Amino acid sequence: MEHLGRHVIIELWGCSNVINDTEHVKSAMLDAVRAANATLLNIYVHTFSPQGVTGVAVLSESHLSIHTWPEHGYVAADVFTCGATTNPQAAAEVLAERFESKHPIVTEVERGVFPEVPSRGGSKRPRKLAGV
Amino acid sequence: MEHLGRHVIIELWGCSNVINDTEHVKSAMLDAVRAANATLLNIYVHTFSPQGVTGVAVLSESHLSIHTWPEHGYVAADVFTCGATTNPQAAAEVLAERFESKHPIVTEVERGVFPEVPSRGGSKRPRKLAGV
Numbered sequence: 716m717e718h719l720g721r722h723v724i725i726e727l728w729g730c731s732n733v734i735n736d737t738e739h740v741k742s743a744m745l746d747a748v749r750a751a752n753a754t755l756l757n758i759y760v761h762t763f764s765p766q767g768v769t770g771v772a773v774l775s776e777s778h779l780s781i782h783t784w785p786e787h788g789y790v791a792a793d794v795f796t797c798g799a800t801t802n803p804q805a806a807a808e809v810l811a812e813r814f815e816s817k818h819p820i821v822t823e824v825e826r827g828v829f830p831e832v833p834s835r836g837g838s839k840r841p842r843k844l845a846g847v
Numbered sequence: 848m849e850h851l852g853r854h855v856i857i858e859l860w861g862c863s864n865v866i867n868d869t870e871h872v873k874s875a876m877l878d879a880v881r882a883a884n885a886t887l888l889n890i891y892v893h894t895f896s897p898q899g900v901t902g903v904a905v906l907s908e909s910h911l912s913i914h915t916w917p918e919h920g921y922v923a924a925d926v927f928t929c930g931a932t933t934n935p936q937a938a939a940e941v942l943a944e945r946f947e948s949k950h951p952i953v954t955e956v957e958r959g960v961f962p963e964v965p966s967r968g969g970s971k972r973p974r975k976l977a978g979v
Binding site: 719720722724726728756757759761763769771773775777778780782784787789791793795797818824826827828829830 | 851852854856858860888889891893895901903905907909910912914916919921923925927929950956958959960961962
């Protein structure tokens with residue numbers, strides 16, 4: 716194993732106004748957790764005034780977060796998972812669909828990429844985070 | 848304003864065993880939230896067996912998350928903030944210090960970078976997420 720986690724950074728533009736509906740956001744998050752084949756430990760959703768929703772799901776395999784800007788039709792989402800049985804990309808697809816995003820941008824970053832092992836007596840140095 | 852949020856991706860290697868102490872992790876998270884000048888809405892911390900801690904703080908300005916792998920001396924942390932008065936880099940510094948990381952790697956990503964406006968009749972297309 717070369718890395719400990721997969722972190723999918725999701726920029727959703729052109730979303731419909733469902734992203735200002737707290738119950739819809741929560742329901743989409745739960746669907747995304749299921750799609751990722753992850754185990755929910757806790758979910759917390761907050762409604763902002765006059766608009767906007769933030770939600771974070773803590774998972775046995777890391778977390779899923781959502782921040783919505785209805786005034787811009789934009790959602791910032793992150794799905795971070797560890798383990799071989801989870802699929803954060805499937806969660807990203809569900810979120811894009813449930814928020815009716817016309818312009819989703821999905822970027823995957825490896826997290827916990829093991830530092831390089833020194834070849835001969837060199838000091839142990841971390842290597843640059845892959846993909847960033 | 849060209850982007851809505853700042854997301855600091857923090858890879859902490861060479862951490863001491865304090866990252867397996869749930870109360871220490873929670874205390875470090877709260878210190879980091881204060882350092883970022885952010886407002887805490889909710890905090891949830893989970894202790895794994897036989898080791899490892901996950902914690903997520905939901906903020907008025909987005910979130911802070913921590914996942915620790917004591918067996919690797921590694922912590923994956925994310926600090927996502929919006930607004931001009933918060934400082935996610937200050938939170939990153941606090942986390943590196945409190946977890947006694949010998950090899951911190953900090954990468955900042957802009958989130959909610961506004962899509963390009965078409966110059967002449969072109970379709971509106973999102974531009975690539977800066978920094979990723």
